[in-house]
Amino acid sequence: MARRSSSGLLFDGSDWNFATLSRAYDAIETIALDELGLDVYPNQLEIISSEQMLDAYSSVGMPLMYQHWSFGKRFIFEDHLYRKGQRGLAYELVINSNPCITYLMEENTMAMQTLVTAHAAFGHNHFFKNNYLFRQWTDAGAILSYMDFAKKYIAKCEERHGVSAVEAILDSAHALMDQGVFRYRRPPRLSSEKVRERARERLEYEEQTYSDLWRTLPLAAENRNPEDAERDASERKKVLNLPEENLLYFLEKHSLILDPWQRELLRIVRVIAQYFYPQRQTKVMNEGCATFVHYTIINRLFDQGRISEGAMLELLKSHSNVVFQPAFDDPRFPGINPYALGFAMMQDIERICMKPTAEDRDWFPSFAGNGDWRGTLLDAWANHRDESFMLQYLSPAMIRKFRLFLLSDRATDSYCEVASIHNERGYSTIRSALARSYDVGARQPDIQVIDVDLLGDRQLRLQHNVKNGILLEESTRDETLGHVRHLWGYDVSLSGVDAATGSVLYECSTDEI
Structure with a gap:
């Protein structure tokens, strides 16, 4: 050289x-x-x-x-x-x-x-x-000023209400962060500094004028007409916009015991959880x-x-360390290295654009051989998340390079089956299965608020839509329900319902814990 x-x-x-x-x-x-x-x-x-x-x-x-x-x-x-x-x-x-x-x-x-x-x-x-996820779901220009507001606000709450009281709310809010994001509708943008100033003034006013007398109102009569109760429940769900996927948002808006400053703490944690949600996808x-x-x-x-x-x-040595992908039987194997897979797919897109094979032209007719790998990559980076990126751009060549195959392991079987291999049908199945594994919504439990009788027992009713028979681990489930009860103030129930059949798989409540 x-x-x-x-x-x-x-x-x-x-x-x-x-x-x-x-x-x-x-x-x-x-x-x-x-x-x-x-x-x-x-x-x-x-x-x-x-x-x-x-x-x-x-x-x-x-x-x-x-x-x-x-x-x-x-x-x-x-x-x-x-x-x-x-x-x-x-x-x-x-x-x-x-x-x-x-x-x-x-x-x-x-x-x-x-x-x-x-x-x-x-x-x-x-x-x-x-x-598009970051453009629609985060506000890069406002996050630093918002975090400055959050830091000062929480410090002020610690001075006024005590560190223990603040940490108790934050502990419960942190436990629910994964259930504190809007997954299917766009969250509201962070407010401007002027709007946040008005919010702080309104918050101080509420703290000065808040009355606890409303909690002493008697409960409604228990022997209500069933038709009236059903009509009330329907109207209640409509007013409360139920079911609600964002548990922290619901508690912030509708909890019966939280003071205004505690609701603001929930909002701070919820905003931070939403800010990081696109990065997980x-x-x-x-x-x-x-x-x-x-x-x-x-x-x-x-x-x-x-x-x-x-x-x-x-x-090049540092780069190679970053994109190193251990084999499945290597003690260092942590799963698929996102650096390795992402980088290899970007290089593969460049190759398909510039030097496509007949297979590439068959699988990717929209960009194979277009000669514009920069434009193709810029478009992919702008308009996809991991799941859709896999479905659109993972090629058979990449499946062969990473030696991917689909292993079927059903609980009712005493054996594992290699369900898809390197043929045309297998490539499509492997690509779809890999894409699903990067769907955050599929990996995390789908838990929603479905009802609460504000005039009755005030019990908060949650529903876990169980997918593929995967249940919640009991000890962490019960501990998390305890955090929900702490923020709601009354008993909380959770029912597990099979997402495919609608049958109830389990029921639990904080009054049983």
């Missing part, structure tokens, strides 16, 4: 300073915007230490976060593993905000700073700004996009003579 001149290199050696970072950033930006056609938020790069990175881990990566004991517990846990050498730290951390904040580890070499800048500040940044696409972007950019910089052979070897 011929030795390159160092005159055009962005850096020479592992050491870095801010001038070197700036020079590398400008070179990366030129390729990302002019050659790849990326569209990104303004970037804000911050250099942090390993301890600050651990702190970011514990507070779900947000630069502004309220205090809670669980964050400290996670910090100690992560720090313990890191000090013992049992866990490494991420080279970077990126925030879906405007400006897009990227944390770079100060321990990184300059080559790694180059890679992670391309990966996070341009790959993830572009995906955050352009993917796009793990493969998001990481695949960022990995493809950094790989393309560092290779382009090398071709331009801006990166030395030694630095390129370091970058």
Whole structure:
């Protein structure tokens, strides 16, 4: 290999300073915007230490976060593993905000700073700004100011009502975060600062004028006419907009015992859960996009003579570690590596666009051989989540490369069956099954509020729509119901109903726990 001149290199050696970072950033930006056609938020790069990175881990990566004991517990846990050498730290951390904040580890070499800048500040940044889930379901321009409001508001509540009272509400709210998102309808946008100021003023007014006398109203007569009771139930469900999938939202709006400040705490936790929901649906696409972007950019910089052979070897080693996919019988096998699958699919799309086979033309007639891999990728990144991306773009070539097959393991059988193999029908079945495994709605339990008699026993009635016979683990189920009761104030019942047949599989209630 011929030795390159160092005159055009962005850096020479592992050491870095801010001038070197700036020079590398400008070179990366030129390729990302002019050659790849990326569209990104303004970037804000911050250099942090390993301890600050651990702190970011514990507070779900947000630069502004309220205090809670669980964050400290996670910090100690992560720090313990890191000090013992049992866990490494991420080279970077990126925030879906405007400006897009990227944390770079100060321990990184300059080559790694180059890679992670391309990966996070341009790959993830572009995906955050352009993917439809993030555009419709998050507000990158408002999240930082909202988190600043949340942190100050919770601190104020701790001063006024005590740390224990605040933590009790947050504990229950955190336990219900997975059931605190809108999955099928668009959530309301974060309000502007002016609207939040009015909300704070209204909240203070409610706290000053709130009366507890309404709770002493007598219950309605128990011996109501059955037809009247049925009509009342129907009207009640209509008024309360039942069934309701977002449990935290329902409790925030309709709990019979919560004070206004406690309702605001539920809203804060609910907003944070909703903010992270798109990331859970796009793990493969998001990481695949960022990995493809950094790989393309560092290779382009090398071709331009801006990166030395030694630095390129370091970058390729780190890249290979990221996209390494252990075999299923390897002790290190954690499942399918989202970096590996996402990156391989992005490269496969590029190949299909530029050098398609007859098989590719048969499976992907809309873009095979179109010669525009950049436009095809930009469209895929903007308009899909993991589930639909698999269904639209996973090719037979990729199924063969990852050696995927479908294993059928029915509870009633004493054997496992290889149900789908590498043939035309098998490819379609494997692709559909893999796509379903990335459907967050299918993986998480579907629990909805279906009724509550506000004039009767005030019991909150929940329903678990059981899919594929998968029931809830009893101990965690009962513990979670206890958190629901804490926020509702009265007994809570849960019935498990088979989603296919409608038959009741189990019933439980907090008065039995």
